[in-house]
Amino acid sequence: MSASEKMKAQIEQVAGKAVRKAAHAMGKDGLAAKGAALETRGKARHAKEKGKDKFR
Numbered sequence: 001m002s003a004s005e006k007m008k009a010q011i012e013q014v015a016g017k018a019v020r021k022a023a024h025a026m027g028k029d030g031l032a033a034k035g036a037a038l039e040t041r042g043k044a045r046h047a048k049e050k051g052k053d054k055f056r
Contacts, residue, residue, distance in 0.1 A: 018037030
């Protein structure tokens with residue numbers, strides 16, 4: 001996994017989790033959903049890069 005893609009995946013996961021938790025605490029369900037989507041996108045990016053490493 002390239003270092004830049006690994007870092008992007010980690011940043012998306014952390015940022016998504018932070019947004020989701022903060023929005024949930026404030027009662028903003030729409031924003032919480034966007035944070036959850038960002039977190040999921042980071043996890044998907046991580047899984048994609050792991051899969052690419054297996055074929056190298």
